[in-house]
Amino acid sequence: MTGIHEIATLTSKGQITLPKSIRQTLGVTTGSKVAFELRGGEVIVTRAESEHQDPAIGAFLSLLEADIRTGKQVGALPVELAQAMLASAGHAVDFDEDIEGDVAL
Template identity: 45%
Template sequence: MSITIEEISTITAKGQTTVPKAVRQALGVDYGGRIAFRVSDGGVTIARADGDEDPIIETFLGFLAADIKAHPQAIKALSPELAARIASLTDDMAVNLDDEIGGDAAL
């Protein structure tokens, strides 16, 4: 049996709101914690944002998925020439996929 919590919060002129205490407790977040808003056709859900999630990447991947679904005929393999050119431009680059990406990014 699940428990439903409904709380109402007012949005300020600056677009800010307070996450009610009962919701923060249910999500297991406190001061400095992060939450994720997920908007879909069915409405909005709020979840605790675990450290590995990146809203920019999630938004981009969602865009790609929708575009591929809408235009599957546009997916084409790289030409051998383009693949070789990309390889030649990146041959001397050391890449660590676990490194942080620097710079500012905003939705």
């Protein structure tokens, strides 16, 4: 791979715009996350992997984020669902564990 050398200007707020060639090479677009690693005197910029690898969860979170950004009212969760979510918060989950009971899709 041929190296890419680009220069960006730091704003007074400490911001830079990643040059187009860098964005394309990293495969990042609006809303993507990038990671910075300081190695000696060099900064390594990489595409940050998404927290959620499940495409359905990622799509849902993107829709939810878009609604929040545009000011749409996000409806309240049913009380039972909110209570179940709070009860499960912080507990390890085994995604390979068999599901108990009936499942309706």
